[in-house]
Amino acid sequence: MAIGNEGLLLAPAVLQPHDLRDAWRMKHKLGDESLYISGGTLLRTRWETGAAPIPRYLIDLRSIKGLTGVSMTANHIAIGALSPLSDCRNNALLQRVAPALHEALRSIAAPSVRNLATIGGNVVSGAGDALPALLIYDAELVWFDGRHAAAEPAEDWLRRLKYRSAPEDRILTEIRLRAVDAVGQSGGDGLRKFEAYRKVGRREAFTPSLVTVALSATVDRDGRFTDIRIAAGGGSATPQRLAAAEALLRETILSELTYGSLYMAVYEEYEACPDAFASADYRKKTAGNLVVSEIWSAFAQ
Ligand SMILES: Cc1cc2nc3c(=O)[nH]c(=O)nc-3n(C[C@H](O)[C@H](O)[C@H](O)COP(=O)(O)OP(=O)(O)OC[C@H]3O[C@@H](n4cnc5c(N)ncnc54)[C@H](O)[C@@H]3O)c2cc1C
Incomplete structure (x- = not known):
């Protein structure tokens, strides 16, 4: 009781x-x-x-020892679930290979809170602002269920979370990101890569989120999107990957992209959650505008 x-x-x-x-x-x-x-x-x-x-x-x-720190293996980058947000944010490896996550961590609370708050707590909350950024790295969550530790895609866990009323009783021990090359402006291979994270709140800084979006994309020398990930969240919405918006870009050549259709794809797919401060409609429009403006700034100029 x-x-x-x-x-x-x-x-x-x-x-x-x-x-x-x-x-x-x-x-x-x-x-x-x-x-x-x-x-x-x-x-x-x-x-x-x-x-x-x-x-x-x-x-x-x-x-419990051994649940903090960041390390890299051949297959993934492992972040201990008990790592404070400030340690993750100051970690040189994450800064290099996961700039969108770095930006997401910068936007959470204030330094005093980030020194205490853990990345695992942010994830298990189910609505933490780090989650959309984690989704674009195909993050996996490693859970201890009393006997074993097993990895599960964060996207699957979030999808089930929407329909689950009981709190999570497993212990989150680690968050794994797919190993990626550092994001560059333009590689010698003609690929243009980009990543971004944007948070809109009720004021400029130290604010709970209304909308967050995270994106990563690569465009080849022919103007085709070869790799695209888009995620949105914010407020109490369950963060999600936007598969239809991603598919639209995958099937489009940059020079033929109509930004209105990208906006509509995000607007229609993102399941925003209204509260006393902003309607679902406002949040969906904001998510659409953020995605369009980030893609436009990165590639269309
Ligand atoms: C002033 C202030 C501002 C804030 N601003 C933001 C913000 O801008 N964005 C944002 O996303 N959050 C914000 N937060 C919320 C919070 O600080 C973060 O979400 C933080 O990362 C939570 O981590 P924690 O370790 O403190 O979690 P806790 O409070 O310890 O736990 C949170 C939940 O997760 C469970 N839990 C924690 N760790 C584990 C684990 N390893 N395994 C299983 N269950 C676990 C707990 O049982 C609890 O249900 C803010 C909080 C404050 C006080």
């Missing part, structure tokens, strides 16, 4: 497991009376606003 928010002074017991199995056993023994916690920045906001009750027990994942 959770404690009501009137009991803010009744601090929950904080448990510090030594390893993943230990954490998992605690969660399964304590059930709904407990929550995993990483940086605690999102949970604290929910408790303070009364959006969620404070549980009786917090299982602090920061006590």
Whole structure:
């Protein structure tokens, strides 16, 4: 049974497991009376606003070693789920190979929050501003389910999340990005590559998002899009890849692209979520405009 928010002074017991199995056993023994916690920045906001009750027990994942840091293998770049956003943002490898993610991290909260907040917490929230950027790197989420750690495409997890009411009870241990070459203006092979991340909020900086878009694209010497990924999110919307907008670009030569049809493809496909600050229609239009303006700025001038 959770404690009501009137009991803010009744601090929950904080448990510090030594390893993943230990954490998992605690969660399964304590059930709904407990929550995993990483940086605690999102949970604290929910408790303070009364959006969620404070549980009786917090299982602090920061006590488990080996869940932080960024490394590269032949197949992917691995980011430990407990890595603070500030560490990810300052990581030289991520800056080089994942500029859209770097920009997304820059736009989240303020430095003091980013020092505590983890990338795993941002992902598990299901609506974090890092998610659209992660989607354009075909990110996989590695979950510990009590016995094994297994990878699952972030896109699949997000798709199922829309229809899931129970909170995630697995532990996110790692986020994997497909290994990509550093993004350049124009390679010797005649390929033009580009990546971008844009966030629109209610004010210029330190703001929750209304709309976020992330894009990556490559155009060959004949003006064909050979590689295109577009994702959108923002507010409480579940971030998604925009497959129809991607297909439109894949089938089009740059010189024949009509920006109106790209705008409409994004507008029709993006499932925005309205709230007290902006309608779904406004968010869909903004997503369309952001995608069009980024593609136009990158390739059409
Ligand atoms: C002032 C302020 C501004 C903010 N601005 C933004 C913003 O601009 N954009 C944005 O996206 N967010 C923002 N946030 C929200 C939050 O800071 C981030 O989403 C952050 O990355 C959450 O990470 P955390 O480690 O603090 O998560 P926590 O609060 O510890 O946890 C969040 C959720 O994830 C679960 N969880 C955490 N880690 C794991 C794990 N490894 N495995 C399984 N479950 C886990 C928890 O049980 C909880 O349900 C803001 C927060 C504050 C306080």
